[in-house]
Amino acid sequence: MTAAPSLTGTTADWVALGRRRRDGRRRTVAWGLGALLLGLFALTLMLGQSFIPPGDVLRVMLGQDVPVASFTVGTLRLPRATLSVVAGLSFGMGGAAFQTMLRNPLASPDIIGISFGASAAAVIGIVFFGLSGGAVSTFAIAAGLGVALLIYGLSFKGGGAGARLILIGIGMASMLESVIAYALQKASSWSHAEAMRWLAGSVNGATWGEILPAALALVLFGGVLLTRARDLETLRLGDDAAAALGVRVAWTRITVLVTAVGMIAFATAAAGPIAFVAFLSGPIAARITGPGRSLLIPAALTGAVLVLLADYVGQFALPSRYPVGVVTGALGAPYLVWLIARSNSGGGAS
Amino acid sequence: MSHSSPRRPARGSSLRSATIGAPPRRRSLEARGLWLIAVLAGLAVLCALSVSIGTRAVGWQEIWAGLGGATDTIGEAAVAKRVPRTLLAALAGAALGLSGAVMQGVTRNPLADPGILGVNMGAALAVVLGIAWFGMVSFTAYIWVAVAGAALTVAFVYAIASVGPGGATPLKLALSGVATSVAFSSFITGVVLPRNDIAGGVRSWQIGGVGGASFAGITEVLPVLFAGFVLSLLSAKRLNSLALGDELAAGLGERVALARATSAAGAVLLCGATTAICGPIGFVGLAVPHLCRLLVGIDHRWLLPFSALVGAGLLIAADVLGRVVARPSEMDVGIITAFLGAPIFIWIVRRQRIRAL
Structure with missing residues (x-):
């Protein structure tokens, strides 16, 4: 940190100092989160039903054939942990993008039904058309994007309003939920189990074939989204102010919508709709980093940490095994309580 | 943002127009009376349809015999099963429509609805916890646990x-x-x-349905529903004062907090008890009051009974x-109600005119 400006310094000096400090903190936090994520990733590879020493883990990752460890780590734990990280990064970044764009910490894609299109399509595909694997994913991704665009279109009435987008999303979500309920009711017991596994959000039995498309989508859409990070931050000031500052509001909004939903739809196709990761990552990241610029990267890292931790808890820390989505979903309730408790600090959930 | 289509401020307070959505309109007693007759007639027709139409086609003689209680042929038995089902649909629909209207009045919020507010899910969670952890089996216990869950959820969400x-x-x-x-x-x-x-039972209960209706179940829930109906209908005048805003209502001599609490208690009793017996049914409470405001205007003394009647009709029809x-x-x-209701919601x-964020 640089020394404080002398007492005679202008306001501009103090502002610049504050900005430097915040940037410094943001960088520290981002590196810290990254290190935490790496550490957790390594730990989940080593720990489990049986302990695999780090040396063996490393050799498996380098492609050597190690008895026992090759199967436990190479086939079971590594894909599982990788999918957790990829899904967590996608949900975290997509959720933070939505919360920033709509200026509301409650307005994440899993709450306002943007990602319900993917779930409903996947369940319909599994139950009624007997699809599996890649076909389900393709169907889910197409439907996820389609529903998101439909919600956006319906909310667009002489300039799309954020509030209307949220409410129409909620209405659409409850309709899709009843589609899911109906499909599950009609399902045979095999496809019912398959659909439930999908809906609960689980990284169990992950395969590289599932992970690859989600990882590619994360790189592609995430890259585009990060180039829009600045405009997205400016949108925080309100549509009018952002437009006055030279941001193309409608264009930014549709870009963010498509990239965030695309990322989330691909991750959902691979891991199912893991509840509340998109909802929780942004606020947690904001809490750690403090005020500043774009939350996208800290939120993505937080999402990955959340999924890794929750999956481990769901596997080993509870009396019976739970899919990761149940654990993360239950995390949402304390967060809501905390929102109430924080109410007197003001300015929160507006 | 979102001021794109500024509406002409309605007659009366701007608050009222913001709350209700439609500008206040005066309705003559005559028009309201005509609507009342029409709604009652529609309800009667729907009840008749509900006992005569079903998965199994039955003839007129079988319908009459079934209504008389005979269960000799399959057709008659089917008709006899449809009677409690129709009654339950009517009661549940009336309860949901009425509780939606009261909630919209109490919160002065056009989007209040037991489903949207998460009240149904709160009642469901309470019942599931009761079954899973406390081995709850009696139906009376279901009802009270569901009502308690609904009440806690309302407070939490609000x-x-x-x-x-x-x-x-x-x-x-x-x-x-x-x-x-x-x-x-x-x-x-x-x-x-x-x-x-317990998974199978909970899953089938989680989709709202009236298929498993029986007179015994209806009798169990009836006292709670009755209390809810009375409390809600009695709150009509208070809701009219509350619609003017808290300060004005207090100025008119209304005890605002008390009025809120009693009205909300009635609404919670209604939707909690309904959820206990039917499972969560969404959107009836949202759509019905809006429809009724188009028919009879915003006076709660008319709106509440109408919401109950139209709600009953809607659920029977669904x-x-x-x-x-x-x-x-x-x-x-x-x-069905989600499919009918979600487009109405949208x-x-x-x-x-949505308030800016």
């Missing part, structure tokens, strides 16, 4: 929505309700997943529709 500047806006109320619903449904999954013994569309099987009424949102 508290979350009131956080931050601007208080409980429609937007924040809807969002906090949905977020709470998601969290609760995760809890339900978490509780049910390791318990294969039930009949569910028996017809998916022949030879049935579609639960909760699914329509309300589109015509409403």
